[in-house]
Amino acid sequence: MDPYYLVLTTITLAAIYGLLALGISIIWSSLGMINLAQGFTFSVAGYGAWLVAQNISANGFAVVAGGVITGALAGALIGGIAFIPLYDKPNFPLRSLVATLGISLFGGQCLLWIFGPRVKALPKIFGVGNVHFGPAVASYDKLGSIVCSVVLLIVTLAWMKTSRRGLEIRAMMQNPEGAALVGVGLRSTAMSVMMVTGAMAGLASVLLSQNYFIRPDAGVTPLVKGMVVALAGGLGSVAGALIAAVLIGFIEAVTAVTLGGQYVLITQFLFIILVLLVRPRGIAGMIEHTRE
Amino acid sequence: MTDVLRIENLSAGYGPLGVLHSVNLRVQAGERVGIIGLNGHGKSTLMKAVAGLTGWQSGSIKLNGTEIGGTRSQGPGRYTHKIVRMGLALMPQGDALFHGLTVADHLDSGAYTRRAWRERKARREYVLGIFPPLEKLLAQPVGKLSGGERRMVSLARGLMGDAKLLLIDEPSLGLAPKISKGVIEALMQIDIRDGAMVIAEQNLSLLEGKVSRLIGLHAGKLKGGSVAPDVPLIESVHHHEPAPRH
Numbered sequence: 425m426d427p428y429y430l431v432l433t434t435i436t437l438a439a440i441y442g443l444l445a446l447g448i449s450i451i452w453s454s455l456g457m458i459n460l461a462q463g464f465t466f467s468v469a470g471y472g473a474w475l476v477a478q479n480i481s482a483n484g485f486a487v488v489a490g491g492v493i494t495g496a497l498a499g500a501l502i503g504g505i506a507f508i509p510l511y512d513k514p515n516f517p518l519r520s521l522v523a524t525l526g527i528s529l530f531g532g533q534c535l536l537w538i539f540g541p542r543v544k545a546l547p548k549i550f551g552v553g554n555v556h557f558g559p560a561v562a563s564y565d566k567l568g569s570i571v572c573s574v575v576l577l578i579v580t581l582a583w584m585k586t587s588r589r590g591l592e593i594r595a596m597m598q599n600p601e602g603a604a605l606v607g608v609g610l611r612s613t614a615m616s617v618m619m620v621t622g623a624m625a626g627l628a629s630v631l632l633s634q635n636y637f638i639r640p641d642a643g644v645t646p647l648v649k650g651m652v653v654a655l656a657g658g659l660g661s662v663a664g665a666l667i668a669a670v671l672i673g674f675i676e677a678v679t680a681v682t683l684g685g686q687y688v689l690i691t692q693f694l695f696i697i698l699v700l701l702v703r704p705r706g707i708a709g710m711i712e713h714t715r716e
Numbered sequence: 717m718t719d720v721l722r723i724e725n726l727s728a729g730y731g732p733l734g735v736l737h738s739v740n741l742r743v744q745a746g747e748r749v750g751i752i753g754l755n756g757h758g759k760s761t762l763m764k765a766v767a768g769l770t771g772w773q774s775g776s777i778k779l780n781g782t783e784i785g786g787t788r789s790q791g792p793g794r795y796t797h798k799i800v801r802m803g804l805a806l807m808p809q810g811d812a813l814f815h816g817l818t819v820a821d822h823l824d825s826g827a828y829t830r831r832a833w834r835e836r837k838a839r840r841e842y843v844l845g846i847f848p849p850l851e852k853l854l855a856q857p858v859g860k861l862s863g864g865e866r867r868m869v870s871l872a873r874g875l876m877g878d879a880k881l882l883l884i885d886e887p888s889l890g891l892a893p894k895i896s897k898g899v900i901e902a903l904m905q906i907d908i909r910d911g912a913m914v915i916a917e918q919n920l921s922l923l924e925g926k927v928s929r930l931i932g933l934h935a936g937k938l939k940g941g942s943v944a945p946d947v948p949l950i951e952s953v954h955h956h957e958p959a960p961r962h
Contacts, residue, residue: 512791588833595825598814604796605767605806606873607828 428560430677436566438673439573443628444650445657445665446577447621453597453660454617456517461502461524462625463647464531469495469626470638471535474544484549488572488630495626496619502527503618508611528643535640543637546630569631576627580620581662593617597660652692656699658706667707671695718781720745720881720912721766726775726785728765735761737936738775743881748904748913750923753933759916760809762933763883767806768795779804780880801829803911805879809886811870815859819850822858822869826876836876843872846902864895871903880911888919896922 444462451459472494473487480486506523510516550568554561584590592613595603604610632646653672657664672692679691699707721743729735735758743749753759764770766777768784769792777785784799800806814822823843827836844851847868853861858869867887874882887903888896900922903915916933917923923930932939 512794588828591821591825592828594817594821595814598816599812601769601793601808602812602814603825604769604793605800605808605812606825607797607800607877608825609797610793 432562432566433677434674436569437676438670439570440628440631441649441653441672442666442669443573443624444646445653445669447624448650448654449660449665451621454593455507455614457507457520459524461527463643464528465495465498465622465625466629466643466646467535468498469629470633470642471539473546473630474638477547482547487549491626491630492623496623499618499622500615503615507614532640543639545637546633565634572631589616652696656696656706658708661708664706664708718745720780722778724776726765728761728770728773730771735936739938741938743912743914745910745912748927750927750930751916751933752920752930757933758936759933760885763806763885768799769793803878803880805874805877806883807870807874809889811866813858813866813870816857818855818857819869820854822873823876826873829877832877839876843875846905847872863890867899882913884915886916888922
């Protein structure tokens with residue numbers, strides 16, 4: 425087993441799953457909604473990027489921008505359907521869960537209807553080739569994915585830490601009533617959360633499509649993995665999601681190398697079951713104060 | 717003088733439960749008003765109704781002459797941010813703080829309205845002058861502070877904005893007597909200019925002699941006090957016991 429390959433694969437997967445899990449985690453803690461349609465956002469963003477590559481330009485920036493913008497729009501659509509009309513009604517968590525599940529199923533069928541069952545491939549936006557670091561070999565794909573996701577993660581976290589919009593999201597994550605009492609509009613903040621997390625899912629989609637095909641149900645596995653990472657990290661915790669993303673990525677890389685790729689989901693779920701048995705609130709559930 | 721707050725015929729409650737029954741109250745610019753009542757008699761509901769946080773309400777509430785009340789049967793908190801942007805600051809019971817955020821973040825969040833956000837550095841200095849102990853705690857997450865410190869953060873956050881009407885719900889709750897006196901002193905220091913302040917309290921002795929008016933709140937009705945500054949009589953329509961004295 426090549427240790428460099430393992431580390432590199434771990435980091436690549438961690439970066440991509442981190443983007444999805446962070447989105448799920450932030451949506452849960454600020455909106456109180458478990459977004460099962462995050463996988464739909466992922467699929468739609470893949471098709472958005474594909475359309476841009478087919479019709480406008482196959483340039484890397486254009487393709488990434490296409491995916492990110494489509495993701496943000498899909499996020500806004502989900503927010504408009506599952507959050508805005510429902511959030512002040514009784515039993516909101518359950519209603520929104522069902523609503524996002526509905527969007528996910530309905531949206532998946534729409535994609536199948538519009539684009540057909542044949543898989544699509546995105547152009548290789550990072551080019552084909554390898555970079556050598558001493559004994560380690562990294563493909564352009566992996567390096568590009570790592571750099572893009574890390575940059576987006578850092579920009580998003582810094583924006584949340586320093587800007588007025590970011591402060592309103594953090595305030596809403598901690599205490600929605602307190603946020604309303606300082607003048608934060610829950611609906612407009614919710615829409616910006618949905619767009620930012622949608623953009624993250626969109627980028628994850630473009631990056632993962634460098635190695636996988638775009639299909640109408642392409643979002644299902646990433647949704648499950650993003651959910652696993654978010655749960656294992658402690659829903660609502662940014663630090664926890666990042667730690668869990670690294671662990672889950674590592675488990676996936678090790679399993680794929682030692683047992684074979686078909687056992688990845690088994691080892692990942694065993695891991696999350698163990699984590700939740702020992703720490704029911706996730707890895708960072710006790711470090712950070714989040715929504716119960 | 718204009719009325720900063722004018723409440724007419726306000727009833728409010730949660731679900732099937734009616735808490736306030738036809739309350740009338742006027743507060744003018746420059747006034748500090750104390751509302752005295754026991755637990756469960758509607759002090760917090762009165763303040764929440766002004767902020768639009770009750771389950772349902774009916775009747776008129778005017779903030780600086782603009783109607784913010786009306787009849788509403790659902791959607792608690794839906795319009796709270798708009799009322800806050802119009803000049804309301806509610807420092808609620810339990811403080812509604814953000815436990816993972818630092819004291820500095822709280823002060824910034826209090827200056828959330830666009831104008832206040834630009835002036836937030838100067839406002840922070842002003843608020844730290846009223847609550848000097850917060851200066852050293854600025855980088856601390858609020859979840860690690862003591863009850864008295866949290867109360868100060870909650871009050872300081874409320875003072876960062878442009879609020880014309882300050883509603884303060886039980887500032888002494890859960891605090892040692894000495895600390896609650898300090899908190900009340902700090903509240904009396906605040907320059908309310910053309911605004912007004914309403915303080916809800918159980919402990920009459922903390923406010924006696926310090927506020928412009930004291931009103932009793934009993935079983936969801938205002939009793940034993942003047943409901944407007946130009947109505948000086950002790951209004952007690954029914955023969956209820958006077959406001960409780962501790």
